[in-house]
Amino acid sequence: MIGLAPRDVILAWRERRGNKSGNQSTASYHECPVLMPPGWASRFPAWSASRLWSVAGKKVRGLGSKISGLVVTSPHYLPLVRLAKQYVPTFYYCSDDYAQYAGWGSDVMLRLETEIVRQVAHSFFVSTALAERAVKDYGVPTDKVSVSPNATSDDFLKPVAEEDLRALLARHPQLRRPLVGVVGGINERLDFELLLKCSSLREIGSLVMVGPIAANLNNKAFDQLRQHPHCVFVGAQPHAELRAWMQALDVALIPYCESRFNQSCSPMRLFDHLAAGRPIVATAACAQVGEFANVVRVGRSSDEVLSYLVEECRRISDMVDIERRRILAKKNTWATRAENLKRVLHTGNH
Structure with missing residues (x-):
C-alpha cells in the first residue's frame, strides 16, 4: 500500500528547516510525499489530480506492482477520483464533517462531497450521523455506505505498571485523588463552563487537563479554569505517555x-479511554459516545454529568466493569477496522 502525502512546497521547506520528519513508511506501507504549489487543491485541481496520479503510478511501478484501487480522504480529491475511476475502483474515507472546517467553505464542501460519494464505488464514514447524511441528503444507496469509527491501538490495551503510574503523577505533586481527567486537544469543542463546575466539586481531588491548548482560545470560562486551584494543566504529552495518563485517572x-x-x-479519546478501563463520564454532545452508553455514563445536562462524576469518584473501582470496558476496546482496535475496510475494498475490486 502506498500513501500519497501532498505537501505545500513552502510548508515542506519550513518543516525541513525545523528538522521535522513526518514520514510514516513501514514494511507494508510506503508513504510518498508529493510537493505541490500553494493552494494546489483549489487553484489547480485538474493539474493536481494528474500529478498525484502520475506520482502514484511511478511509485507503484518502482515497487514492481500496479495500482488496484484508490482511497481518497477529502472532497478536495474529486478531480483525482474522476481521473482514476477510469482505470481502478475508487473509494472515499470521511473522517470528519468537513463542512464545519473553518476556511473550507461549508456549501462548497457539501457540494464536493455529494459528487464524490456518487462517483466512488463505496464510501466509509467515521460516524452513523455522517453516513446517514450521505444516504438522506446525497441520495447514495445504503449498500454503498459503511460506518467505520475511529479506534484504539493495541498499545493502549497494555497495562502500565503501578510504579510507573506513581512516577508519572509524582512529576505533578499538586495533583490529588480522586483524579478526574480530560485527555486530548483543549479547544473550543470542550464545555469549559462544565469543567469549571467540575473543578469546584468537593468530591474531586483534582481535574487534570492533558493535551495541547489551541492557539487563540478565547473563552472566559477557560481563563477562569486556568486559575482554579483544583485544575492542573500539564500541557501536551508524548504520545507514548498518553496510555499511562489514561490509566492513572x-x-x-x-x-x-x-x-x-x-x-x-x-x-479517538473514547476508544483509548475504553482501553484504559477506567470509568468514563461524558456529555451527550456526541452521538457516537451515546452508542456506548452501556459502558459510558452519558449526562443529558450539566447537573447530570456532575452527579455522575460525584458517584464515580465515590465508588471503588470495580474490576468487572474495568474488564468489560477493555473487552469492548479489544473489539474496537485499528487492526479490526483495517480488516473490515480491507474486506469491503476487496469486494469493490472485483
Whole structure:
C-alpha cells in the first residue's frame, strides 16, 4: 500500500528547516510525499489530480506492482477520483464533517462531497450521523455506505505498571485523588463552563487537563479554569505517555459542548479511554459516545454529568466493569477496522 502525502512546497521547506520528519513508511506501507504549489487543491485541481496520479503510478511501478484501487480522504480529491475511476475502483474515507472546517467553505464542501460519494464505488464514514447524511441528503444507496469509527491501538490495551503510574503523577505533586481527567486537544469543542463546575466539586481531588491548548482560545470560562486551584494543566504529552495518563485517572471525562461538529464526530479519546478501563463520564454532545452508553455514563445536562462524576469518584473501582470496558476496546482496535475496510475494498475490486 502506498500513501500519497501532498505537501505545500513552502510548508515542506519550513518543516525541513525545523528538522521535522513526518514520514510514516513501514514494511507494508510506503508513504510518498508529493510537493505541490500553494493552494494546489483549489487553484489547480485538474493539474493536481494528474500529478498525484502520475506520482502514484511511478511509485507503484518502482515497487514492481500496479495500482488496484484508490482511497481518497477529502472532497478536495474529486478531480483525482474522476481521473482514476477510469482505470481502478475508487473509494472515499470521511473522517470528519468537513463542512464545519473553518476556511473550507461549508456549501462548497457539501457540494464536493455529494459528487464524490456518487462517483466512488463505496464510501466509509467515521460516524452513523455522517453516513446517514450521505444516504438522506446525497441520495447514495445504503449498500454503498459503511460506518467505520475511529479506534484504539493495541498499545493502549497494555497495562502500565503501578510504579510507573506513581512516577508519572509524582512529576505533578499538586495533583490529588480522586483524579478526574480530560485527555486530548483543549479547544473550543470542550464545555469549559462544565469543567469549571467540575473543578469546584468537593468530591474531586483534582481535574487534570492533558493535551495541547489551541492557539487563540478565547473563552472566559477557560481563563477562569486556568486559575482554579483544583485544575492542573500539564500541557501536551508524548504520545507514548498518553496510555499511562489514561490509566492513572480515577474517572475519565469527555466534556464536549453542543455543536454540529461534535454531534457527528468519532472521538479517538473514547476508544483509548475504553482501553484504559477506567470509568468514563461524558456529555451527550456526541452521538457516537451515546452508542456506548452501556459502558459510558452519558449526562443529558450539566447537573447530570456532575452527579455522575460525584458517584464515580465515590465508588471503588470495580474490576468487572474495568474488564468489560477493555473487552469492548479489544473489539474496537485499528487492526479490526483495517480488516473490515480491507474486506469491503476487496469486494469493490472485483
